[in-house]
Amino acid sequence: MSRVEAAHGAGGRAMGRLIDELFRQAFDNPLLNAGDDFAAFEVPAGRMVMSTDAHVITPLTFPGGDIGALSVHGTVNDVAMSGARPLYLSAAFILEEGFSLEALRVIVESMARAAREAGVSIVTGDTKVVPRGKGDGVYITTTGVGVLGEGINISGSRARAGDRILISGPIAEHGVAVLAAREGLALGGELRSDSAALNGLVEVMLAGLDNPDRLHCLRDPTRGGVAAALNEMAAQSGVGMRIDEALVPLRTEVAAACELLGLEPLQVANEGRLIAICEPESADGLLAAMRAHPLGEQAAIIGEVVGDDPGRVALRTRLGAERWLEPPHGEPLPRIC
Amino acid sequence: MSGLKFIDEFRDPALAQGLAAAIAAEVEPGRDYRIMEFCGGHTHAIQRHGVQRLLPENVRYIHGPGCPVCVLPGARIDAAIHLAETHGAILCSYADLLRVPGASRRALGQCRDVRTLYSPEEVLSIARDNPEREVVFIAIGFETTTPPTAVLVKQAQAQGLSNLSILCNHVLTPAAMTAILDDEDSAIDAILGPSHVSAIIGVAPYRPIVERFRTPIVIAGFEPLDVMQATLMAIRQLNAACAEVENQYTRVVDEQGNRRAQALVDEVFELRETFEWRGLGWLPGSALRLREEYAEFDAERRFDIPSFESREPNSCECPAILRGRKQPHECRLFGHGCTPETPLGACMVSSEGACAAAWSYGP
Numbered sequence: 196m197s198r199v200e201a202a203h204g205a206g207g208r209a210m211g212r213l214i215d216e217l218f219r220q221a222f223d224n225p226l227l228n229a230g231d232d233f234a235a236f237e238v239p240a241g242r243m244v245m246s247t248d249a250h251v252i253t254p255l256t257f258p259g260g261d262i263g264a265l266s267v268h269g270t271v272n273d274v275a276m277s278g279a280r281p282l283y284l285s286a287a288f289i290l291e292e293g294f295s296l297e298a299l300r301v302i303v304e305s306m307a308r309a310a311r312e313a314g315v316s317i318v319t320g321d322t323k324v325v326p327r328g329k330g331d332g333v334y335i336t337t338t339g340v341g342v343l344g345e346g347i348n349i350s351g352s353r354a355r356a357g358d359r360i361l362i363s364g365p366i367a368e369h370g371v372a373v374l375a376a377r378e379g380l381a382l383g384g385e386l387r388s389d390s391a392a393l394n395g396l397v398e399v400m401l402a403g404l405d406n407p408d409r410l411h412c413l414r415d416p417t418r419g420g421v422a423a424a425l426n427e428m429a430a431q432s433g434v435g436m437r438i439d440e441a442l443v444p445l446r447t448e449v450a451a452a453c454e455l456l457g458l459e460p461l462q463v464a465n466e467g468r469l470i471a472i473c474e475p476e477s478a479d480g481l482l483a484a485m486r487a488h489p490l491g492e493q494a495a496i497i498g499e500v501v502g503d504d505p506g507r508v509a510l511r512t513r514l515g516a517e518r519w520l521e522p523p524h525g526e527p528l529p530r531i532c
Numbered sequence: 533m534s535g536l537k538f539i540d541e542f543r544d545p546a547l548a549q550g551l552a553a554a555i556a557a558e559v560e561p562g563r564d565y566r567i568m569e570f571c572g573g574h575t576h577a578i579q580r581h582g583v584q585r586l587l588p589e590n591v592r593y594i595h596g597p598g599c600p601v602c603v604l605p606g607a608r609i610d611a612a613i614h615l616a617e618t619h620g621a622i623l624c625s626y627a628d629l630l631r632v633p634g635a636s637r638r639a640l641g642q643c644r645d646v647r648t649l650y651s652p653e654e655v656l657s658i659a660r661d662n663p664e665r666e667v668v669f670i671a672i673g674f675e676t677t678t679p680p681t682a683v684l685v686k687q688a689q690a691q692g693l694s695n696l697s698i699l700c701n702h703v704l705t706p707a708a709m710t711a712i713l714d715d716e717d718s719a720i721d722a723i724l725g726p727s728h729v730s731a732i733i734g735v736a737p738y739r740p741i742v743e744r745f746r747t748p749i750v751i752a753g754f755e756p757l758d759v760m761q762a763t764l765m766a767i768r769q770l771n772a773a774c775a776e777v778e779n780q781y782t783r784v785v786d787e788q789g790n791r792r793a794q795a796l797v798d799e800v801f802e803l804r805e806t807f808e809w810r811g812l813g814w815l816p817g818s819a820l821r822l823r824e825e826y827a828e829f830d831a832e833r834r835f836d837i838p839s840f841e842s843r844e845p846n847s848c849e850c851p852a853i854l855r856g857r858k859q860p861h862e863c864r865l866f867g868h869g870c871t872p873e874t875p876l877g878a879c880m881v882s883s884e885g886a887c888a889a890a891w892s893y894g895p
Binding site: 441514516519 | 579
């Protein structure tokens, strides 16, 4: 029994064994071990946050991560971008018949490790099997819930003219690493995904503020990269934004890979970075708090929110000229020349 | 990576400000300088780095047709789709070609089996791995991408691959430049010549064009400072009423170009009588096809491909934009039905096209 079979999703013994021997062992926690189709837990009074994310990626494993860790990081980060402390995850697996059970074990163990490191528990789940050829090995959907502390009011709609825009680290690492792995491109230099859970970083950022309400927006710039995230928030808030290209952290290897492939780093996906927008008086303190955390060592202030050109993001290029920074149109495609 | 250090030097803000000041000092007030950067790579550099905004208002870049994806006519896309649908062919192409709509409004990306390439050599293994299927490589590009296609054809022959063919769309830079300048409505004062293309063909092929039209051509590197320096050289020529071929990109381009690449191309390809360009129409002697000796690898000889028509939208201003007579925003379709998501005209198709660049980066 070294491959996924239709029986693994049929509700009978095979499925029971898969759950017992793989998922329950890896995710091991009392709520899951209770063996119900739900998880019941106590929550503190106040607001809760919920988010869900479906994960499909080729290849399933790439330098710096795999679909398992990514499925934890993605949802933990979506919850954390509200300022909430993520507590629990659910996980739904869609497995393709014929997929290696050993490969699944590696993915599930990576998921369990990522959850432990992020301080969240995977407390309920579901498994389905689709016929051979109807899926890319494995798809994972996770849903997360978290609790929101007093006085935290973070939303993409809260950017105000004068606010400062910060980023937690070098950009474009995930998209470039995955593209290189998928296409087997030997680009030289070390290209690794930045996939990471950001809830710890968010926690120290909030703790460093005298009033958490000074932190207006948080967003993880995943698909579409920094360009998409900033444009979304500019539109949501009805403000303009000005970014300075020279201030945006970008590792030399990643910049070189983007040059070769004709990709705009600001439009390439990240999975372990966040953009923060805060009141100008709090920017230096927030930056210091970010830099004191391992995931924010290279954090930088990259621009500011302005009142003019609502809904648009302007980029001051390295040459000192200004142009619009647009979100990508569809999937970023390497250029021909 | 030392390569990028080399790039940073060509994006130095202080040097850029210096060049901008030199250009501002050189231009004569009241005179317009309409400079066509022929190549899409230059268009991209100008837009991405905001070069236009560093220059005086009377110096204006006109984005040329040097984007192979943009100028490929709809009929050729429809021919490729026909090969996929009628002969079950696996189509192989470069990524940004996949979005280009044919005259039928369908794009290659909608075909059942399309493979995205990073190097033409990948076609060989696709053909080997699928011996029972026809594999068609949609070869596209100016003189830079032609030598790799020639190598591919020779390798396919040496390996005895009988299921691989090429739908050849390789086009020629000097022919397109000539066509643009030969239009009496053309409003172009000088041309920035392409970087990589010139590394292959050298400086010499541009001389007859300059002599015939008295329009300066300055071959420029791809970096923003290259473009600015070449712009300054072109303005100096115009002010001195000169018309010469100058080479700003001397670190790569020489008089004769890459002789080995030229010989290889000449061995495998021959000149077509005429070829259709999206936005420019049929241009004589502007493209290549495989020589008779390689006919078995020529998809157009191997298959019976019906002749498709490239109907371009009526109010599309691409022909005028490509000749410098109009700006993207002067086209009625710009942003109204024609956007990078749903391109209708040549200039909106690839990110290097004039309209796509104007849409994404601002005028």
